[in-house]
Amino acid sequence: MRIQCVHAHPDDFEFVAAGTFSRFHLEKNATGLATICTDGAAGHHIHSREVTARIRRTEQEQALAMGSIGCEWLRLPDGNIPCEGCIDVGRLFLASLWKSIRQFQPNYLFCPPLPEDSLAGIHVDHVAVAEGVRKVAYLINVPHAFTREYPELENKEAQSCPTPVILQTHDSYSAGANGFDLAIDVEDQFDLIARMSWAHQSQIVEWLPWVGRHRMQPPSTLSDWEQMLRQRFLRRNREMGVTSPRIHEFFTVTAWGELPTMDQLLLDFPGIATEWSQLSVLEKRLIRWRAD
Ligand SMILES: [Zn+2]
Incomplete structure (x- = not known):
């Protein structure tokens, strides 16, 4: 099995998904790939864009290596990684998503949500990635969709690429607008998630406390960070109505890609917390979508 998470920024x-990917890897022998769609260059208050991008790139690659997750920087047809805050959800961005997904051929693809509630806050890059994935979904199995942008693929024999099941992650920028079908218990992955996120020193020690969005004091040790991270995840549990002290990650199944059956999801996904997941609501939706 192959699983891919397409998201906007390094970190x-x-x-949102590191614990679940780790469970997929350990329990389902799945190969995981994280695809990052921006260069991360704007995310610091002291360093230049160039230095920030270099630091964040190293941090992201170190973090993913800890979780045995592959790392891909999304590249537009001209070879550049889209700039933070400036993703243009047009032909070139869709072409690069198309190429990435066709190359990896995931069974399951994860991306940020598209909040329906106009009162919900957003991060422009997260919404751009969600919109891009939604728009490109049908084109994943259209082999000549973007061969003008990638002429080297033009004369290759057309390869079929099965469209993956596409799921949305939780998004902390969209407080109040998050929903979920599947709650995955990742308590046993908490130490790994803490170490992976701790690798993003330029963010959690420097940038996020400075920018103030997350009401954060800078953590000074990994153990400090573990306590803060646990509180953050418990807040997310409460937001989603989960009163368990165990850490969960949350996903919503879309009809953008392949429509799964409930049986297939239950077979493939590790660690579904049945007491919290909205399985009967999801099953009804899947039956309606599939017209079974
Ligand atoms: Zn982000």
Whole structure:
């Protein structure tokens, strides 16, 4: 099995899907890939864009290596990684998503949510990635969709690429607008998630406390960070109505890609917390979508 998480920034993955990917890897022998769609260059208050991008790139690659997750920087057809805050959800961005997904051929693809509630806050890059994935979903199995952008693929024999099941992650920028079908118990992965996120020193020690969005004091040790991270995840549990002290990650199944059956999801996904997941609501939705 192959699973891919497409997200906007270096460090997004660690906060929404790292525990689930680790469980997939350990329990299902799945190969995981995180695809990062921006260069991360804007995310610091002291360093230049160039230095920030270099630091964040190293941090992200170290973090993913700890979790045995592959790392891909999304590249536009001209070879550049899209700039933070400036993703243009047009032909070139869709082409690069198309190429990435077709190359990896995931069974399951994860991306940020598209909040329906206009009162919900957003991060422009997260919404751009969600919109891009939604728009490109049908084109994943269209082999000549973007061969003008990638002419080297033009004369290759057309390869079929099965469209993955596409799921949305939780997004802390969209407080109040998050929903979920599946709650995955990642308590046993907490130490790993803490170490992976701790690798993003330029973010959790420097940038996020400075920018103030997350009401954070800078952690000075890994053990400090573990306590803060646990509180953050317990807040997320409460937001989602989960009163368990165990850490969970949350996912919503979309109809953007392949429509799964409930049986297939239950077979494939490790660690579904049945007491919290909205399985009967999801099953009804899947039956309606599939017209079974
Ligand atoms: Zn982000």
